[in-house]
Amino acid sequence: MSGRALVTGGSSGIGAAICRRLAAEGWRVAVAGRSAERAGSIADEIGGVAVVGDVADPDHDPIALAAAALGGLDCAVLNAGVIADADLAGTGADDWEWLLEVNVLAVHRHARSARAHLAATGGSILMTASDAGVWGEPAIAGYSVTKRMVLQLMRCLAAEWGPEGIRVNALCPGDTAPGMVTTTAGRREPGATEGWLPPPLGATVQAGDVAGAAAVLVGPDAARVTGVGLLIDAGMRASSTGWRIGGGA
Amino acid sequence: MSLLVVGTDGPVVRALRDAQPPADPGGVLAAIGDARPSELVIVALPAPAGPVGAMPTDALAELVGRMLTPAFTAAAALADGGEAVRIAIVCPAGGVLPDHADGARSVAAAGLAMLAEICAATPGLTANAIAVADDVPAAETAEAVRFALAQPSLNGATIRLDGGRDAALAAETRAEGD
Numbered sequence: 001m002s003g004r005a006l007v008t009g010g011s012s013g014i015g016a017a018i019c020r021r022l023a024a025e026g027w028r029v030a031v032a033g034r035s036a037e038r039a040g041s042i043a044d045e046i047g048g049v050a051v052v053g054d055v056a057d058p059d060h061d062p063i064a065l066a067a068a069a070l071g072g073l074d075c076a077v078l079n080a081g082v083i084a085d086a087d088l089a090g091t092g093a094d095d096w097e098w099l100l101e102v103n104v105l106a107v108h109r110h111a112r113s114a115r116a117h118l119a120a121t122g123g124s125i126l127m128t129a130s131d132a133g134v135w136g137e138p139a140i141a142g143y144s145v146t147k148r149m150v151l152q153l154m155r156c157l158a159a160e161w162g163p164e165g166i167r168v169n170a171l172c173p174g175d176t177a178p179g180m181v182t183t184t185a186g187r188r189e190p191g192a193t194e195g196w197l198p199p200p201l202g203a204t205v206q207a208g209d210v211a212g213a214a215a216v217l218v219g220p221d222a223a224r225v226t227g228v229g230l231l232i233d234a235g236m237r238a239s240s241t242g243w244r245i246g247g248g249a
Numbered sequence: 250m251s252l253l254v255v256g257t258d259g260p261v262v263r264a265l266r267d268a269q270p271p272a273d274p275g276g277v278l279a280a281i282g283d284a285r286p287s288e289l290v291i292v293a294l295p296a297p298a299g300p301v302g303a304m305p306t307d308a309l310a311e312l313v314g315r316m317l318t319p320a321f322t323a324a325a326a327l328a329d330g331g332e333a334v335r336i337a338i339v340c341p342a343g344g345v346l347p348d349h350a351d352g353a354r355s356v357a358a359a360g361l362a363m364l365a366e367i368c369a370a371t372p373g374l375t376a377n378a379i380a381v382a383d384d385v386p387a388a389e390t391a392e393a394v395r396f397a398l399a400q401p402s403l404n405g406a407t408i409r410l411d412g413g414r415d416a417a418l419a420a421e422t423r424a425e426g427d
Binding site: 058087088089091092093096100104105108109111112115133136138141142144145146148149151152153155156157158159160161 | 300303306313321324362366368
């Protein structure tokens with residue numbers, strides 16, 4: 001595969017794993033992140049380019065920057081997201097607005113920015129939603145609501161832009177290491193997964209597992225796949241009691 | 250028992266308010282602050298807004314701000330472990346099976362459906378969503394709301410009120426040879 005890809009939130013966790021996987025498969029990758037140091041480090045490692053900025057800034061357009069740096073765009077992986085560790089009562093107005101801005105509105109803004117580039121190349125958009133968008137989690141109430149919205153946005157755009165040859169899909173990772181649960185400041189030590197309930201398959205999802213699914217969805221083998229939200233959760237959402245298999249109450 | 254109805258004004262809101270004083274549709278928190286209701290109905294049925302991919306992000310933000318944020322704010326305010334509250338959220342049918350021609354409302358409505366599910370799993374709250382097609386009579390929607398509020402074991406569900414429009418792919422949409 002010799003395409004050109006942008007990955008937002010590409011400097012850590014699942015995003016970094018996707019950058020590495022796409023580069024290994026021959027893609028030229030723009031690594032987008034807030035930290036110039038981290039994005040530059042991943043970009044240097046994989047022979048890509050770094051795009052630095054905050055997706056929550058409406059004036060920051062990583063799509064335009066990546067397309068300029070790569071000479072066009074075949075794929076936009078809209079992976080950047082944020083989480084608030086709060087149930088419904090604990091989610092204040094500021095947190096709610098922040099979740100909406102980063103998890104939904106920035107994804108919408110960047111998808112619209114990517115549209116012309118991807119229509120020209122027959123490319124695709126891949127959004128990172130969450131298993132919490134499929135089956136919500138009260139402990140992360142606002143996050144769950146916004147990720148359900150991402151899934152609905154993905155489906156609508158798949159239908160709306162399909163006639164232009166643009167495919168739109170989403171990943172729905174379960175608890176993943178390294179991922180949002182292990183890399184977000186204040187949640188856990190990086191990489192720490194103690195206390196996690198084992199899913200039906202027994203092993204915790206790794207970022208590389210999600211990256212493998214991403215590579216398939218943006219690649220030629222998925223040329224007729226669009227409007228799909230793919231769960232990568234080792235079976236956690238396969239059953240209403242799946243999360244108890246590993247010993248949960 | 251007290252019933253509070255808030256949301257976008259329209260025939261559904263009027264049908265539900267026929268036996269009570271109206272609340273300010275825009276002032277959800279102020280309305281709740283006056284007296285904690287035992288039943289809260291949130292009606293989020295703005296006019297169709299078109300495809301979401303064609304809509305500027307600022308316009309989507311404004312729509313979400315009208316449809317979803319007041320509902321989220323109200324639910325969060327009531328999720329304080331106080332006296333039990335039953336919630337019914339009325340949203341467009343696109344919140345279940347998206348309608349890309351009405352994608353902007355579908356995205357916000359999907360958030361409302363998830364909000365009902367989260368509320369349902371929150372101590373002290375019972376919540377359901379009623380996803381309504383635009384051509385459903387307001388009185389019928391109001392009746393579905395009353396049903397949702399009255400069933401003790403109905404919690405976390407999204408009731409589709411669309412005449413079966415989305416129950417299965419319509420036969421006429423199939424191409425010859427399928």
